[in-house]
Amino acid sequence: MDSIKNRRTIRKYTEQDIPADLLDSLLEESFRASTMGNMQLYSVVVTRDPEMKAKLAPAHFNQPMVTSAPVVLTFCADYNRFSLWCRQRKAEPGYDNFMSFINAASDTLLVTQNFCTLAEASGLGICYLGTTIYDPARIIQILNLPKLVMPVATITVGYPDEHPDQPDRLPLRAIVHEETYKDYTPAMIDDIYAYKEALPENKHFVEINHTETLAQIFTDIRYTKSDNESMSANLIEVIKKQGF
Incomplete structure (x- = not known):
């Protein structure tokens, strides 16, 4: 389609x-x-x-x-x-x-x-x-x-x-595993994320957020461990309150 x-x-x-x-x-x-x-x-x-x-x-x-x-x-x-x-x-x-x-x-x-x-x-x-x-x-x-x-x-x-x-997407080889899950080597990770990291808009994100890498924007700014833990605790509590 x-x-x-x-x-x-x-x-x-x-x-x-x-x-x-x-x-x-x-x-x-x-x-x-x-x-x-x-x-x-x-x-x-x-x-x-x-x-x-x-x-x-x-x-x-x-x-x-x-x-x-x-x-x-x-x-x-x-x-x-x-x-x-x-x-x-x-x-x-x-x-x-x-x-x-x-x-x-x-x-x-x-x-x-x-x-x-x-x-x-x-x-x-x-x-x-x-x-x-x-x-x-x-x-x-x-x-x-x-x-x-x-x-x-x-x-x-x-x-x-x-x-x-249209936003970028990872290549097919990044996501599809034949028969069993094949874990990623450092070289494979570099290859898979090279296109995303090279995009001008993502380079700009790194610059304006004063981070060293694009990954740090996700871990340190957008989806932090502390936020995820806090929202996880809240979500579990609400699920229980709703009877599940």
């Missing part, structure tokens, strides 16, 4: 709204994704109201696309609906555990990617917000998510108002 080969993240959108029938069609098609035991362990909260988007924005570090996109979609791992059905059919569910959360989260991410692919093929632009798992408690409160429902991914959607450069 050309839309996959040429995809790029869109953070600026026109004021054109997304017709409800188009959004519903894309969501319904996305639900054809593979799913654990055909249980469809996910729900999607559609946010169009400007006041609701403004409430969600702080949970996503106030990234401007949260309020400027016509639609914000919060994809949630959901064992609530299936558990309610079980109990109404004289079956006692046992899904208040971490394994069930992983199953539901996997279902959710499969659907999320399906939706993104379909939306981009339809001429829409999307931005995946990894911040959803940084502050899930706030999102749970705003969206009124019950026990056994956990936000996993947020997507902003709209008609593109920009055409940014």
Whole structure:
């Protein structure tokens, strides 16, 4: 698909709204994704109201696309609906555990990617917000998510108002392992990351951040050990509070 080969993240959108029938069609098609035991362990909260988007924005570090996109979609791992059905059919569910959360989260991410692919093929632009798992408690409160429902991914959607450069990707040889995993030698690491490190924009990042290497921007500035440990503890606590 050309839309996959040429995809790029869109953070600026026109004021054109997304017709409800188009959004519903894309969501319904996305639900054809593979799913654990055909249980469809996910729900999607559609946010169009400007006041609701403004409430969600702080949970996503106030990234401007949260309020400027016509639609914000919060994809949630959901064992609530299936558990309610079980109990109404004289079956006692046992899904208040971490394994069930992983199953539901996997279902959710499969659907999320399906939706993104379909939306981009339809001429829409999307931005995946990894911040959803940084502050899930706030999102749970705003969206009124019950026990056994956990936000996993947020997507902003709209008609593109920009055409940014396509971001780089690692070469095939960096990622594909034949038969068994072959660990990387120092020479292989140098080869794999040479293109990324040589990009002018990445050299500029190193310069303006006063680091010696591009890797240090990730480890020392963007995704630090202390931040990851703090957010990990918070995420585990919220997952437990949501009943998993």
